[in-house]
Amino acid sequence: MNGRCFNILALAAIVVSMILPSAACQSTTADSGNVIQQAYNGVREWFIMQGTGDRIEKIRKGDGIVLVLDENNVPVRGARVYYEQQNHDFLFGVNLALLAKNGPTAVNQEWADACSALFNYGTVPFYWESYESTQGQTSATMLKMIAEWAKKKGIAVKGDPLIWANSLPPWAPIPADDMQKAQEKRVKETVAEFCGTIDYWDVVNEPTMGARVNNPVGNWMAARTAVTVCTDALSWARSACPTSTLIINDFRTDQDFRDLLQGIVRQKGKFDAIGIQSHMHRGNWPLYQVWDTCERFKDFDVPVHFSEVTVLSGSPKTGLSSEQPSEWPTTPAGEIEQADYVEKFYTMLFSHPSVQAITWWDLSDYGAWQGAPAGLLRQDMTKKSAYNRLLELIRNKWWSRGDVYTGDDGIARVRGFYGTYKIIVEKEGKRVDSTFHIASGLDNRLKVNLAGYRQPPPTPLYEMIWPYVLAAAVITLIVFIGRWIAKIRRRI
Numbered sequence: 001m002n003g004r005c006f007n008i009l010a011l012a013a014i015v016v017s018m019i020l021p022s023a024a025c026q027s028t029t030a031d032s033g034n035v036i037q038q039a040y041n042g043v044r045e046w047f048i049m050q051g052t053g054d055r056i057e058k059i060r061k062g063d064g065i066v067l068v069l070d071e072n073n074v075p076v077r078g079a080r081v082y083y084e085q086q087n088h089d090f091l092f093g094v095n096l097a098l099l100a101k102n103g104p105t106a107v108n109q110e111w112a113d114a115c116s117a118l119f120n121y122g123t124v125p126f127y128w129e130s131y132e133s134t135q136g137q138t139s140a141t142m143l144k145m146i147a148e149w150a151k152k153k154g155i156a157v158k159g160d161p162l163i164w165a166n167s168l169p170p171w172a173p174i175p176a177d178d179m180q181k182a183q184e185k186r187v188k189e190t191v192a193e194f195c196g197t198i199d200y201w202d203v204v205n206e207p208t209m210g211a212r213v214n215n216p217v218g219n220w221m222a223a224r225t226a227v228t229v230c231t232d233a234l235s236w237a238r239s240a241c242p243t244s245t246l247i248i249n250d251f252r253t254d255q256d257f258r259d260l261l262q263g264i265v266r267q268k269g270k271f272d273a274i275g276i277q278s279h280m281h282r283g284n285w286p287l288y289q290v291w292d293t294c295e296r297f298k299d300f301d302v303p304v305h306f307s308e309v310t311v312l313s314g315s316p317k318t319g320l321s322s323e324q325p326s327e328w329p330t331t332p333a334g335e336i337e338q339a340d341y342v343e344k345f346y347t348m349l350f351s352h353p354s355v356q357a358i359t360w361w362d363l364s365d366y367g368a369w370q371g372a373p374a375g376l377l378r379q380d381m382t383k384k385s386a387y388n389r390l391l392e393l394i395r396n397k398w399w400s401r402g403d404v405y406t407g408d409d410g411i412a413r414v415r416g417f418y419g420t421y422k423i424i425v426e427k428e429g430k431r432v433d434s435t436f437h438i439a440s441g442l443d444n445r446l447k448v449n450l451a452g453y454r455q456p457p458p459t460p461l462y463e464m465i466w467p468y469v470l471a472a473a474v475i476t477l478i479v480f481i482g483r484w485i486a487k488i489r490r491r492i
Helices: 003-026 030-050 052-059 097-102 109-118 140-152 176-193 216-224 226-240 255-266 287-300 332-350 385-397 461-491
Strands: 061-069 080-088 091-095 121-125 156-160 200-205 245-250 273-280 304-311 355-360 401-405 411-417 419-427 430-438 444-449
Touching: 030 052, 030 287, 030 332, 052 061, 052 332, 061 080, 061 419, 061 430, 080 411, 091 109, 091 304, 097 121, 097 140, 109 385, 121 140, 121 355, 140 156, 176 216, 176 226, 200 226, 216 226, 226 245, 226 255, 245 255, 245 304, 255 287, 273 287, 287 304, 287 332, 304 332, 332 355, 332 385, 401 411, 411 419, 411 430, 419 444, 430 444
Parallel strands: 061 444, 091 121, 091 355, 121 156, 156 200, 200 245, 245 273, 273 304, 304 355
Antiparallel strands: 061 411, 080 401, 080 419, 419 430
16 A cells, blocks of 8 residues: 555544544434534545546546658657647537627627637527527527637537427427427527537437426427437437537436436437536535536446536525525625635546536626626626636646657657647757647657758767777876886886
8 A cells, every 4th residue: 555545544534533423422313424424425525536636647638659750751869849738628618608699799808808718618509589589580690600709719619409498489389299390490400500610519408307397398398208309309410410419418417317318328319428517506516426426427438518517606595496686796705615616626527537528607797697696707807716726727737738859769759638739840940830639549649740851870889989988098098107107206
């Protein structure tokens, strides 16, 4: 057992030894069990967080080889290879709905700058009642402008949602058969129109509760069953754009959602990722619960996307009412608490092998859902501590850059976070710029020809050793002369 493991076990033993007697003294009833459970969860959480660094190193980083050749395809030794990450393969996302409201040219520039400086994944709104409020007239042109703006900033785009029981225009048909036809038409036409522009789709949103919604979409889902609706919708979307990543998204993280996903699998439906909503308006999830949620869905063998994340920087909601407070301000203490939790939350998720995406829902308090202090930016677009913490993680701690040099075989070895890289190769005034992708599960190799440079032939062995031989001979001669002089002096 190494020293680190011993220290962890020792600390766990100390914590348990301190908590258990205290719990036993407090009560012999259920309260004691609650305290013990809390202590156990606290220790679990500590263990999970202690392992994040090792897990991130193992699952989020990979190795690459850069082979540098001269103009005659001879390996170049001693060439400098500078590498700097340009983007992550992991998806750090944000909701782009504010762009849809204001347009990509009218939105506050500070909002746009903060967005593109931090995130590489954006969710564009496709709610049916706003996308096609009048039958046959869609907002496709505006959403394409947003998607193009995002692409230019290195931001991959997701459309959300295609089907949601709480989203329908006033003209939507009422009979279930007509609704089936309308939904098939909407899904196929929308996905086909944006194929190649939008890479990800929340195909069905909140299907576990859809059949309970009392409207034509909910009634249709009840008649068809949520599982069948999801299976059909996935098939429609796949036929319209086979390269898209298709997601089933829900706020339920319990057995009901698992059962629905298993039902889709039994019906031969295929989803490419599982979307988990985590709006924490009523308080932050315990971190062990976050981890357990990832574990609960990992056996589907598809990536898990934390698709809608909300962590407040103000007081949480209380009571059972769904009404939002008339005023819900951010507070200095709340911003500190938000930053601390967000740093741990993202670190834990980044360290779980099943998680591929995390999407922060409201970038700013301005325009935030429910009027909550849910942003990384305040109402005036100034940055909260949580924004700066994420920037430090995503663009510094989890961002790779450095220098390496080629060996005699012309090879330089690079290790970094999975993603795209800028590569600069230099030797004696000659320079080549290139790009490189370090991807998970691939043999990442890049060959660079250094134009205008010729690698000198290897130095012959005699040229390499003759200075040392000469030096040894001179030293030997000096020693011999010194001894000869000393011998003469003794005779005199």
